[in-house]
Amino acid sequence: MTTHHLDTKLLHIGSAPFDPETGTAPVNLPSMRTSTVRFENLAALERVFAKRAAGERAISYGRSGMDTHRALEEVFMQLEGGTYCVLAPSGMAAINIAFLGILKTGDHVLVCDGVYGPVRNLDRALLKGLGISVTYFAAQDDLDALITPETKMIYVESPGSLLFEMLDLPAMAAVAKRHGVLLATDNTWGSGYIYRPLALGADISVVAGTKYVAGHSDVMLGAVVAKDESVAARLHSAQYAMGNSISADDAWLALRGVKTMAVRMPQHAINALKVCAFFDAQPYVAKIFNPAWHKDAGYALWQRDCTGANGMLSVELKCSPDAAKAYVDALTLFGIGFSWGGYESLVQWVDPGTLAAHTYWKHSPNALLRFHIGLEDIDDLIDDLKQAANYLPRT
Template sequence: MTGFSTKAIHAGQDPDPATGAVVTPIYATSTYAQDGVGGLRQGLKQGYEYSRSGNPTRTALEECLAALEEGRHGLAFASGLAAEDTLIRALTSPGDHLVVPDDAYGGTYRQVARVHQRWGLEHTPVSLADPDAVAAALRPGSTRLLWIETPTNPLLTVADIAALSALAHDAGALVVVDNTFASPYLQQPLTLGADVVVHSTTKYCGGHSDVVGGALVLNDDALAESLRFHQNAIGGVPGPFDAWLVLRGLKTLAVRMERHSDNAERVAAFLEQHPKVSQVLYPGLPGHPGHEVAARQMRRFGGMVSFRVAAGPQAALDLCARTEVFTLGESLGGVESLIEHPGRMTHASVSGTALQVPDDLVRLSVGIEDVDDLLADLDRALD
């Protein structure tokens, strides 16, 4: 299998050997019969003993995610933050150092700054769009991870994955890329030099705002073994129904991302011409500082658009309250369009830090509705 959509529909999802069911079953079980003491039954892809350690539905999801990211190993988690916490605990020790984006997702920064920092992990926020700043922030011998988001949440900053990976590897650090905004369809960081890919599968992978999940994908066998140990030891794994929902969402990821991108391009172009908008942040716009890098490492530019309202913070809040097709809500990546005020909602946790976002900023998760309805809704709300 070589085509993306073919892998999305078939990778890890052979017909059920017992019944021939085409769709992977939901194995709603906590434990498994053993063929003698310590004898794990081999009728499926691997032996199973307890569903925290492994579950056939979860295995199907992990194999599919690995295939879509051009990786050898996939690990599924109960949330994106559970995946990040497991990764950081597995790869760092007290006294180690991380370099993180200066406009990282608020939940990631909260975890690093308010959870892991208490256990002796240091971090430096830096603009990933500035390779010289990244090089200066790396501490050879102590920087364990360079954490990349591209595009970032919510400022849509673009980082050059290949160039930053080379810098980090020269300094002895591993490269982690949060690929949630792009999805595996639009961007595959492992092929660009990254060591580990992180996803909140809640977003585009699931795609229907009906499940919470996370994932890690990588190629290194020894690192995967360590991560699987920590996945089991820490226990933040998804249940079989959650795994099944994400697996179902992946089947339509390619067609959804094409429509998300089509609609977002139209929305960004509309906002760029609107007199009540002072700035539009979308990598697909030629004037975006990261446009050329995004065009090189992404298939399309995705469904996320942020913009600043010319009249200021209160006007941004009022706008969020006036839309009708765009639903006021957190999260992103579902088939429905969402609008939110990051400073008061998703990124309130970084208020007062180096990662504080502008208070006149509005973030859109552009869905797959008829784009003319989305444009009319924004036009009404802005006017």
């Protein structure tokens, strides 16, 4: 049997089958929109329910998706190296499935303090009311000492999405397995293409397909991927009970977007490292956060565990957060926005309050700006950064 490279698989997943009568087919599956699934007869209906009873993802109702959705699930399984995937209407919805599929009242979860910010809101708004307790920890903390008999999951994001702190996932996985605890991680940064947590020992990988999988800033999408059948069954049960579903059109857009992932992500990474080199030479820059940058604290872990990088980086400026606002406003090619992973360049002025809980930040009084370096001409982007520097205080 021929084993193809991941790049080849991503191009061919979702290819439309040939019409048996005409012998023709479009290149891609169409967007299959439906609420109702019709059955030819009761025997066909019974076959579907028999497959479902056996654990197969048989199509029975629009909410569970059609062929377009199945193809996208296969994309995420190939990217992440998993055997089961559930789709969600956003990355945050996928995080909800991971938490509520595993945890119940009385359980305890350890969450890395550099995790995606809205997870803390999930804790405040939902988990506390359900009687699920959360302890936040720093990467250097002794996890063995923090695990209690009630601890059921460790949840992390690696690299983190503000400071891009690399975590030692294999070491954390070893601790989790020693205590019979599941390790779940937000892998939106790597999206399975440049970083594969399941291969490093994690049990669950969560991805916001909104970002690099879709790649065009026009889709809201999440996915949860697992390898173990018992874990997969719990995730499926939670997703089905919560009624999560994504539109067929969004699934189709993501399938279209992932076809160019193999060329987009390396180019984002090339551009980002050129911007890092530019910032490294500027007197107004205190620190650069990008695990693929050779001066980053996580560079050794990145070299060991990752196969590439992307367009993300953050920069600590030698000025106050308020003083950095004029710089952000002066940029012309960088849109101001919270997302990333699309073709365009973005900048985010990071609220100091957001950083307060991040041990990795070291409580600096300086401004932090997060950049997504897009696919524009790199000289144009650097020229834009140069002119905006005129609006910074002189150092």
